[in-house]
Amino acid sequence: MSTEHTSRRTFAIISHPDAGKTTLTEKLLYAGGAIHRAGAVRARGEARRARSDWMKIEQDRGISVTSSVMTFEYRDLTFNLLDTPGHEDFSEDTYRTLTAVDSAVMVIDAAKGIEAQTLKLFEVCRLRDIPIITLVNKTDREGRDPFETLDEIQEALALDVCPMVWPIGMGGLFEGCYDMVNNRFLTAPEKGGAFEDVIDCDGPDDEALDARVNEATLEQAREEMELAQIGYTEFDLDSYREGHLTPVVFGSALKDFGVTQLLDLIADFAPPPRPSPTDERVIEPSEKPVSGFVFKVQANMDANHRDRIAFMRVCSGEFKRGMKLRQVRTGKDLMLHSPIFFLAQDREIADNASPGDIIGIPNHGTVRVGDTFTEGEKLRFTGLPAFAPEILRRVMLKDTSKVKQLRRALEDLAEEGLVQVFRPQSGGNWIVGVIGVLQLEVLVSRARQEYKIGVRIEDLPYSSARWLRAEDPKVLDAFVKQNSFNIVEDSEGLPVYLAKSDWDLDYTERNNEDISFLKTRELQ
Numbered sequence: 001m002s003t004e005h006t007s008r009r010t011f012a013i014i015s016h017p018d019a020g021k022t023t024l025t026e027k028l029l030y031a032g033g034a035i036h037r038a039g040a041v042r043a044r045g046e047a048r049r050a051r052s053d054w055m056k057i058e059q060d061r062g063i064s065v066t067s068s069v070m071t072f073e074y075r076d077l078t079f080n081l082l083d084t085p086g087h088e089d090f091s092e093d094t095y096r097t098l099t100a101v102d103s104a105v106m107v108i109d110a111a112k113g114i115e116a117q118t119l120k121l122f123e124v125c126r127l128r129d130i131p132i133i134t135l136v137n138k139t140d141r142e143g144r145d146p147f148e149t150l151d152e153i154q155e156a157l158a159l160d161v162c163p164m165v166w167p168i169g170m171g172g173l174f175e176g177c178y179d180m181v182n183n184r185f186l187t188a189p190e191k192g193g194a195f196e197d198v199i200d201c202d203g204p205d206d207e208a209l210d211a212r213v214n215e216a217t218l219e220q221a222r223e224e225m226e227l228a229q230i231g232y233t234e235f236d237l238d239s240y241r242e243g244h245l246t247p248v249v250f251g252s253a254l255k256d257f258g259v260t261q262l263l264d265l266i267a268d269f270a271p272p273p274r275p276s277p278t279d280e281r282v283i284e285p286s287e288k289p290v291s292g293f294v295f296k297v298q299a300n301m302d303a304n305h306r307d308r309i310a311f312m313r314v315c316s317g318e319f320k321r322g323m324k325l326r327q328v329r330t331g332k333d334l335m336l337h338s339p340i341f342f343l344a345q346d347r348e349i350a351d352n353a354s355p356g357d358i359i360g361i362p363n364h365g366t367v368r369v370g371d372t373f374t375e376g377e378k379l380r381f382t383g384l385p386a387f388a389p390e391i392l393r394r395v396m397l398k399d400t401s402k403v404k405q406l407r408r409a410l411e412d413l414a415e416e417g418l419v420q421v422f423r424p425q426s427g428g429n430w431i432v433g434v435i436g437v438l439q440l441e442v443l444v445s446r447a448r449q450e451y452k453i454g455v456r457i458e459d460l461p462y463s464s465a466r467w468l469r470a471e472d473p474k475v476l477d478a479f480v481k482q483n484s485f486n487i488v489e490d491s492e493g494l495p496v497y498l499a500k501s502d503w504d505l506d507y508t509e510r511n512n513e514d515i516s517f518l519k520t521r522e523l524q
């Protein structure tokens with residue numbers, strides 16, 4: 001039985017735009033000595049590590065696909081950082097990526113607290129009990145009182161908080177951070193500089209601090225730390241792993257404060273690959289046969305060839321290049337002779353992937369988001385959701401003779417997870433649902449470039465969609481008939497109710513108590 005998987009930490013960073021996710025990502029990669037990414041992919045130092053095939057594809061084709069999976073080593077562990085697209089292409093992809101991680105780091109701006117997108121992403125983590133470590137970032141700038149932020153996390157997210165690294169001053173007064181777990185003062189050689197020195201202390205009252213920190217700032221920080229240590233929950237591993245408690249690090253990604261502390265927390269406490277639920281049984285990562293599921297499909301690698309990369313998280317077994325795996329949905333075997341590995345560091349392990357790792361499967365549209373791969377066992381990984389779209393629009397063809405091409409384009413893009421496609425019961429034009437408006441722009445541009453069709457997006461009077469479910473099929477049928485103008489079918493043929501307002505939805509729900517109006521559904 002392999003124990004490789006216990007050395008994996010597969011995680012994502014969740015945050016609101018501008019909180020510092022990119023900065024933190026770079027610092028983590030840097031700390032792990034991995035390829036450095038800052039807009040363009042570039043290797044750090046001499047090519048200490050061979051670049052992955054994936055990067056080569058990017059470079060050869062001259063396109064800048066942001067790395068979706070970034071792998072680096074730290075303290076004998078392999079970290080897989082899965083990128084959750086930020087504000088620019090926020091979509092279901094973001095949510096689904098969270099189904100492929102075992103833990104998350106939540107980045108909050110010290111001045112702004114919890115913002116809308118953090119909250120949304122947090123809710124997804126909560127659905128899956130994903131444990132979260134929090135970085136309150138930008139303490140080198142003027143921020144809110146640390147207690148205010150801690151109380152907000154506690155109240156808004158219903159999480160116990162356990163502060164572990166505390167800021168000594170903030171903004172203009174910022175002098176570093178104090179690691180309350182290891183009793184270390186993290187400081188810079190000069191005020192306003194980046195983190196460089198670690199001073200071991202006996203506790204926050206250690207005299208070593210007096211010599212380094214302004215008296216008033218230190219006095220306040222000492223008081224705060226005392227209050228923080230008695231005012232909040234003690235760290236409890238089970239509570240963290242069950243998603244009830246979050247360790248909190250105050251720091252500055254830009255100035256390197258708190259970055260290694262975060263990495264240490266992930267290394268020490270974040271769970272290794274967890275067992276994965278399926279419709280048949282729970283799969284343990286230590287099982288020998290290889291299994292995995294696809295949580296993301298990325299197209300547009302090459303617009304002329306319409307090739308795609310499916311991202312599969314390995315859930316069990318030791319995957320080897322050239323292996324044959326069965327795509328359970330179709331029952332077809334797929335020979336994976338050229339999978340893309342994200343383990344870039346050396347040739348030997350680049351041919352294998354362990355549970356918790358991600359491999360890229362090149363394909364021409366045969367692999368879908370939600371697909372399960374096994375060595376033959378018939379099962380389906382569950383928990384991969386489709387979310388009720390928040391934006392619904394009608395898609396109109398500029399040239400009405402291109403109906404077939406439009407159907408193909410919408411089917412393809414829906415399988416990739418870019419948009420959800422609905423067909424009105426009453427016939428008529430396709431309706432697409434998205435989570436963010438940018439997806440609509442991508443739809444129009446890809447329809448033009450890849451499918452050579454012009455489409456126009458028109459507003460609709462609907463503001464939300466809900467999947468319908470009822471114990472009694474007759475009840476559902478009757479509802480669907482009565483409300484046929486507001487009912488559409490999704491790509492699986494499931495009925496979906498479109499509501500014109502929150503009031504409308506609420507009213508309809510209250511008048512149809514035998515029917516569930518669902519915000520999410522499992523991908524089949």
Ligand code: G4P
Binds near residue numbers: 019022023141251255
């Ligand atoms: P995002 O990916 O979450 O959207 O955030 P990103 O890392 O791009 O950071 C957003 C802005 O916040 C950037 O500034 C970045 O430099 C800054 N930032 C990130 N972490 C810290 C921190 O710890 N302290 C301070 N003071 N600033 C931080 P920008 O002006 O938008 O970009 P740039 O000109 O600095 O590149």
